[in-house]
Amino acid sequence: MDLTIHLARGAQNPPEKLMKREHWSHGDFKRIVREMGLKVTCQRLAILESLSVGRAHVTAQEVYESLFKQNPEIGFATVYRFLKKLKNSGFVTEVRMGGMPARYELTPRKHHDHLTCSICGKIVEFADETIEALQLEIAKKHKFQLTGHLMELYGHCETCR
Amino acid sequence: MDLTIHLARGAQNPPEKLMKREHWSHGDFKRIVREMGLKVTCQRLAILESLSVGRAHVTAQEVYESLFKQNPEIGFATVYRFLKKLKNSGFVTEVRMGGMPARYELTPRKHHDHLTCSICGKIVEFADETIEALQLEIAKKHKFQLTGHLMELYGHCETCR
DNA sequence: TTTGTTGCAAAACATTTGCACCCTG
């Protein structure tokens, strides 16, 4: 049973020292790829670059298109393949909304959940200590050891109402 | 952008009197279809029948296959089309796990969320008023009108630890 | 009779995979 997709927190976490930085340099990206036991290629660096500069929550297609504009010598298979590896290593987090294409973000240093407008797709990040605590309690009550959770709120944003 | 699939609660709810029953008769199904403003056909009744007897959380393909065995005169387009209408009317709830095909169940009468063991797959249902209230507050703070939510907790159950 | 519904086949869509070539380590 593979539930890693759901783990907004939990799952494997990347090494602390790499996740501490707020902004990323070319060198960090190389280190990340090596850390994963993979070969460093310019495509992989470009994918990481693209994830770090654009706005969060991009689809694989969006990553591919933004890279294609700069250098048409890239295939979407590479994007999908590397994104999947990044997800499995915990460096990126995959978020899915219904039947929509998956969206990716560099795994945030501090945990948060999402509030999504179901009309325009706008995403607001939030964190709520109390809810986190209550979740732990619920797990404890049922004698579960909590390893992760998924919480997404859906609604209509101010401009779409 | 359609996210109604996520609405574990919220969205349009079916008329109370129809949701009160624990078991369904042929007559109930007819009433449900009429309630939705649609024509009553044997395909639609068969789909509802299939949802009510089998185990919960079936895929559209599973519904189609089970109906096809009894009567090969049915197309999957019909299943998908009616399932979507049932979902929009709130009579069935769609659940998605990662990239897997959508699964459907007759909308449960009382709202709950799930605590899942990621080792053995055991599912515990729970409801927490406080969390529900906090979610409403979070939405309000960001000027969203909350229409639904998705909350799944993952962990290891007592026996799997 | 009128309008909604059906099955079929084809399209749409996101994602994965096979393969010959290429590049990193």
Add this chain to the structure above:
DNA sequence: CAGGGTGCAAATGTTTTGCAACAAA
């Protein structure tokens, strides 16, 4: 130079749609 990584194209799997025939109201 060995083994992974790449782009391309084709395959996959789910869901949607166009359409002519058809059936419920």
